[in-house]
């Protein structure tokens with residue numbers, strides 16, 4: 001009997017791949033190993049659980065067991081893969097050996113927690129998965145004052161949502177602006193004002209050095225490099241992600257920033273592939289949904305013996321900050337030149353490279369409605 005195709009992970013990347021395969025093939029044997037319970041949920045919904053007063057269970061779209069039945073896969077939930085042997089084409093989990101014909105890493109990424117001193121450091125909360133939210137939801141619900149380490153995309157989304165839900169929020173960000181790697185300064189500045197007006201403390205150009213348990217029970221005294229001290233009930237780290245590559249690395253598979261794969265999503269070992277937040281595709285990490293959708297589509301074809309070449313068109317990211325909606329498309333950097341329009345509908349800005357080619361755009365507020373037409377313009381450029 002031929003060994004099944006094995007997928008490690010049950011996040012968006014894994015489940016998107018399975019859905020794509022099953023659209024074309026209902027007989028291929030698929031085994032899914034996941035360290036969590038395998039329930040299907042939409043991870044971006046974690047950005048607004050506080051204002052919507054949703055607990056972790058409310059985010060589940062389909063239980064792991066129901067997903068497995070619907071898509072005819074064998075789901076090994078709460079089963080962490082401990083070791084992979086790419087020579088023997090097998091893996092080990094729960095003390096058992098399992099063979100594979102093809103192996104797909106969809107192991108995601110871990111939230112990065114910057115090194116911090118103090119006995120409170122072990123209580124830092126991360127919110128990069130449903131299970132992380134489940135573990136912390138009670139503490140977050142009861143907290144009145146919450147400090148967020150990191151003012152990037154996730155930090156800002158969580159901060160605005162916590163503020164909307166009535167919490168006192170402090171964001172500590174090492175850069176001089178929020179959304180430093182996402183949006184240009186003139187957009188970030190416009191976001192900062194309404195957040196401050198709503199009572200949020202933005203501590204920019206600074207970072208957390210120590211978290212000590214405070215005198216009052218279950219609270220923390222957070223000290224920053226600049227010497228500021230904040231008394232808070234919870235600390236969340238939203239300081240970026242690190243691709244989950246340890247298992248692949250131990251198996252001798254090439255790793256740089258993520259699991260290195262080519263435009264066919266092939267890793268350095270035979271019959272091994274990777275997609276999603278764990279993968280470094282043609283040198284790039286892309287930890288958001290649109291590249292995963294395109295990757296899953298291309299990889300499904302590849303695994304079913306059809307030819308496919310993955311290419312990424314200009315893509316768009318929505319910053320889920322409802323009181324100041326922002327849509328960002330394409331690429332830009334500090335060398336980009338900008339054509340910026342401000343009107344009562346918000347900002348419409350196009351980015352250009354040194355050859356005056358349009359490379360990206362940012363739209364805000366009401367002007368966010370222009371995002372798709374700008375994306376078309378960018379794709380045609």
Ligand SMILES: Cc1cc2nc3c(=O)[nH]c(=O)nc-3n(C[C@H](O)[C@H](O)[C@H](O)COP(=O)(O)OP(=O)(O)OC[C@H]3O[C@@H](n4cnc5c(N)ncnc54)[C@H](O)[C@@H]3O)c2cc1C
Pocket residue numbers: 008009010011012013014033034035036043044045046047079080081082106107108109127128129154244247275276277278286287288289290318320
């Ligand atoms: C708060 C938040 C908001 C976001 N909002 C947006 C948004 O608006 N738009 C957007 O495009 N993107 C957004 N993203 C990013 C997007 O959600 C992720 O890129 C995507 O969900 C990653 O999916 P994944 O399957 O690669 O990884 P994950 O969902 O992390 O799945 C990894 C899986 O691997 C399993 N696993 C790992 N190691 C092992 C092992 N050894 N054995 C067995 N199983 C293992 C885990 O249990 C898990 O099931 C957001 C992310 C967050 C955290």
